Amino acid sequence: MTSPISYVKINKAQVEDLVRKNTAVQSRLSNVENSVSTINQIQNTLNTLSTQITALSSRVANLESNSGSPSPSDCCNTVPDRVSTLETQVQQLQRLLTRNECASNPCQNGGTCVDLYNGYTCRCPSAWQGTRCNEDVNECATLAGTDMGCQNGATCTNTIGSFRCTCTANYRGIRCTETHQDCTGASAQELCGHGTCVNVPRTNPNLVGH
Ligand SMILES: [Ca+2]
Numbered sequence: 001m002t003s004p005i006s007y008v009k010i011n012k013a014q015v016e017d018l019v020r021k022n023t024a025v026q027s028r029l030s031n032v033e034n035s036v037s038t039i040n041q042i043q044n045t046l047n048t049l050s051t052q053i054t055a056l057s058s059r060v061a062n063l064e065s066n067s068g069s070p071s072p073s074d075c076c077n078t079v080p081d082r083v084s085t086l087e088t089q090v091q092q093l094q095r096l097l098t099r100n101e102c103a104s105n106p107c108q109n110g111g112t113c114v115d116l117y118n119g120y121t122c123r124c125p126s127a128w129q130g131t132r133c134n135e136d137v138n139e140c141a142t143l144a145g146t147d148m149g150c151q152n153g154a155t156c157t158n159t160i161g162s163f164r165c166t167c168t169a170n171y172r173g174i175r176c177t178e179t180h181q182d183c184t185g186a187s188a189q190e191l192c193g194h195g196t197c198v199n200v201p202r203t204n205p206n207l208v209g210h
Contacts, residue, residue, distance in 0.1 A: 108134045109161065127161050139163035151177045170201040 102113035107122035111133030114121045124133035140156035140163055143149030150156040150165035154176035157164045167176035183197035 106132050108132050136160045149175070151175050167205065169203050169205045 096118045099118075100115050101118075101120040102115045105113065106120060107113045107124070109125060109128040111122040111124045111128065114123065122131060122133045124130070127137050127139070129135045129137050136158070138158045139149065140158045143163075144156070150163075150167075152171045153168045154171065155166040157166065165174065165176050167173070170179050172178050172180055180202050181199060182202070183199045
């Protein structure tokens with residue numbers, strides 16, 4: 001006896017319906033796979049957190065068992081006090097930064113005041129020194145041997161706020177840098193009458209040399 005061969009006839013609409021259902025099944029399968037992946041990630045994260053919590057617990061236990069160190073609660077109770085101390089210090093710094101120490105004109109004798117953090121400095125004229133430019137500079141010491149001091153063997157005398165040069169016989173000027181020219185000027189004719197005046201160095205500061 002031979003089995004009869006059976007045929008199932010389906011039309012185009014049924015084929016399209018099967019394709020749609022297959023697509024839907026594939027989509028649901030993909031969602032399930034994604035969900036499994038997400039669950040694995042969550043599980044890994046939980047494992048990591050668990051490890052960290054265990055480590056933290058161990059550290060807290062160590063801290064609590066160590067009587068020489070402050071416990072976490074002691075530590076955190078002092079935080080407000082420390083913040084308050086910091087605020088006070090910041091306010092003090094701000095006051096020092098904004099205060100103008102030059103307001104009282106501390107620099108004397110023409111000194112220029114420069115306001116600094118918690119203080120001032122004075123830039124003094126050359127004849128004065130010191131924190132407030134109230135100390136005389138001894139120019140006879142500081143300028144000795146320089147072009148700014150007394151020249152040509154002059155004697156230097158320090159004065160308050162300045163200095164004075166006493167020149168040797170043949171020199172003149174503030175620093176004794178010029179020689180007497182006794183043959184120049186209207187007096188030369190009177191000095192020599194009808195002769196020719198020739199300058200010679202003075203040997204006495206008060207007597208002309210000619
Ligand atoms: Ca002086």
